[in-house]
Amino acid sequence: xxxxxxxxxxxxxxxxxxxxxxxxxxxxxxxxxxxxxxxxxxxxxxxxxxxxxxxxxxxxxxxxxxxxxxxxxxxxxxxxxxxxxxxxxxxxxxxxxxxxxxxxxxxxxxxxxxxxxxxxxxxxxxxxxxxxxxxxxxxxxxxxxxxxxxxxxxxxxxxxxxxxxxxxxxxxxxxxxxxxxxxxxxxxxxxxxxxxxxxxxxxxxxxxxxxxxxxxxxxxxxxxxxxxxxxxxxxxxxxxxxxxxxxxxxxxxxxxxxxxxxxxxxxxxxxxxxxxxxxxxxxxxxxxxxxxxxxxxxxxxxxxxxxxxxxxxxxxxxxxxxxxxxxxxxxxxxxxxxxxxxxxxxxxxxxxxxxxxxxxx
Ligand code: F6P
Numbered sequence: 001x002x003x004x005x006x007x008x009x010x011x012x013x014x015x016x017x018x019x020x021x022x023x024x025x026x027x028x029x030x031x032x033x034x035x036x037x038x039x040x041x042x043x044x045x046x047x048x049x050x051x052x053x054x055x056x057x058x059x060x061x062x063x064x065x066x067x068x069x070x071x072x073x074x075x076x077x078x079x080x081x082x083x084x085x086x087x088x089x090x091x092x093x094x095x096x097x098x099x100x101x102x103x104x105x106x107x108x109x110x111x112x113x114x115x116x117x118x119x120x121x122x123x124x125x126x127x128x129x130x131x132x133x134x135x136x137x138x139x140x141x142x143x144x145x146x147x148x149x150x151x152x153x154x155x156x157x158x159x160x161x162x163x164x165x166x167x168x169x170x171x172x173x174x175x176x177x178x179x180x181x182x183x184x185x186x187x188x189x190x191x192x193x194x195x196x197x198x199x200x201x202x203x204x205x206x207x208x209x210x211x212x213x214x215x216x217x218x219x220x221x222x223x224x225x226x227x228x229x230x231x232x233x234x235x236x237x238x239x240x241x242x243x244x245x246x247x248x249x250x251x252x253x254x255x256x257x258x259x260x261x262x263x264x265x266x267x268x269x270x271x272x273x274x275x276x277x278x279x280x281x282x283x284x285x286x287x288x289x290x291x292x293x294x295x296x297x298x299x300x301x302x303x304x305x306x307x308x309x310x311x312x313x314x315x316x317x318x319x320x321x322x323x324x325x326x327x328x329x330x331x332x333x334x335x336x337x338x339x340x341x342x343x344x345x346x347x348x349x350x351x352x353x354x355x356x357x358x359x360x361x
Contacts, residue, residue, distance in 0.1 A: 004029075005036040006311060007102065008057065008111040010071040011043035011118035015138045015152025016292035017300035018071040021113050023062040024304025031059040033312070038107060042074040043118065044081050047101040048094055054105065066297055069290045075114075080121060099129035108132065109316060111307050115139040116339065119319060123332040126317050134310050135319030135332050136303050140288055143187035145336035147321035151300040156183065156287040157193045160233075163283055164198030168231055171279075175228035177219060177270060179280040181263035183287055184235040186339040190287070191235035192348055195357060201230045202358040204266060206237030207342045210360025212269045218358040219274055228276070234263045241361065259284050302327045 008025055010018045022039070029035040037057040040046040046053035055061075055073070065072065078085065084094040102110065109132035112122040116139070125131040137144045142153035160182045171178040180200075182190045188205030195203035202218055204210045219230045236259060243265070263280040270278050292300060299322065306320045306327045318329040342349065352359060 003034060003036060004108045004311070005038065005106050006109055006111060007038045007040050007047075007054075007105070007107040008073075009040035009043055009046065009113065010073050010075045010138075011112065011114035011121070012075060012077050012139070013115065014070050014075050014288060015140045015150070016069050016155035016288070016290060017151030017296040018075070018113060018138060019065040019068045020151070020292060020297050020300035021136055021138075021304040021307075022057065022072065023065040024301045025111060025308055026057045026062045027059055028305055028308045029311070030057060033308070038105065039073045040110075042076050043079055043114070044098055044121065045076060045079045046073075047098055047105070048079075048081065048084070052101065052105070066301075067291045069292070077117065080117075082121065082124060095125060095128060099125065099131050102131055109134065109311060111136060111311070113138055116144060116335075116337070119332060119335055120337070123317070123335070126332065132316035133332070134307050134316065135335070136307050137319060137321065140190065141184055141187055141339075142189040143184075143339040143341065145338060145340040146319065146330045146334070148324070149299060149322050151292065151296040151303065152288070153189065153193075154295040155290070155293045156190050157197060158293045159287045159290070160190060160194040160283055161197040163281065163286075164194060164200065164231060164233065167281060168198070171229040171231060175276060177230045177232065177274070177276055177278045179232045179234050179263045179267055179278065181234045181236055181260060181280065181282045183283070185237040187341045188235040188238070189342060191233045191238070192342055192346075192352065195233040196348060196352050196355075198233070199231070200233045200357060202232040202360065203352065204232065204234045204238035204262070204360050205342055206235050206239070207344075208359050208361040209239050209241040209243065210266075211241050212266070212273065212360070214358055214360050215266070215270065216273045219270070219276070223276075232266070234266055236260075236262050238262045238266070240265065240269060 041053035140152040140156040260282040
């Protein structure tokens with residue numbers, strides 16, 4: 001078999017572990033199988049820009065990458081080749097141009113490391129233009145339906161749990177209600193795991209619109225027991241019952257959900273009902289930055305190795321995934337479009353309730 005020339009890119013929001021995937025793919029693909037590995041900068045954009053932005057990935061270029069946060073290739077969640085938004089406001093389909101660039105660069109296929117949006121683009125590229133693709137899923141939100149876990153999630157939970165631990169002591173010292181807002185617009189996995197890991201008293205999830213009176217009851221019941229502080233984890237997509245994402249306390253709608261608005265909304269609702277002090281902390285991108293925790297390093301390495309195996313077996317059009325702790329794959333066309341949300345029968349919800357965590361509904 002002649003030497004393969006494979007492109008690899010990272011797309012969507014970054015997640016700790018992206019560099020570990022690049023390292024694993026390069027070590028095995030370039031180091032062992034002697035492929036030429038071409039990194040495409042900033043998602044698909046590096047192939048569409050003039051001049052093209054491509055880098056050779058060699059084992060030497062990947063030294064120290066296992067523990068490094070971000071992605072050495074850069075990434076973006078703008079730049080859908082099927083709906084390319086130009087600065088002057090035009091939106092055009094540049095997917096044929098992208099497919100032509102892949103051919104011109106002599107690439108035998110693309111490994112696409114990204115979230116649901118990026119995987120959708122990859123599947124469409126293959127279906128529409130016959131570009132051979134392999135998908136590797138990532139998101140800190142852990143809300144991809146076809147894999148039990150995505151790398152980056154446990155790193156985010158680690159940061160968020162440490163934040164909750166730190167807030168705990170100052171909340172107790174000042175007798176305050178502390179709200180910690182974590183990421184998760186559609187799914188509350190980070191909030192749920194952080195809340196359980198950090199011993200929160202209340203958790204507000206996007207999947208369970210909350211009755212604020214239940215949180216108030218929890219705060220007052222704790223005070224009666226001499227616990228004059230309360231820890232609440234709020235997912236950025238959490239809404240009060242009857243409210244909607246982007247709705248202000250007064251019911252006014254905003255067009256974009258701003259980081260911090262979920263915690264702010266709940267804080268204002270609480271302040272109107274209790275006499276104690278309420279403080280909010282918005283963790284934001286701190287939970288996405290930095291290096292991966294060991295679990296994510298291992299998972300990213302397993303995913304990278306599996307991606308190379310799929311290429312070797314010619315199983316184009318598949319996405320790597322984790323099922324019952326086995327790394328396997330699923331056809332990209334079967335990858336669910338909808339986010340995997342925390343379902344009412346999620347066992348961790350029952351665990352949370354069992355240890356007295358109020359979920360607001
Ligand atoms: O999907 C990952 C995620 O971190 C979400 O949890 C969050 O809502 C979003 O990205 C933030 O995106 P951006 O970095 O574009 O503000």
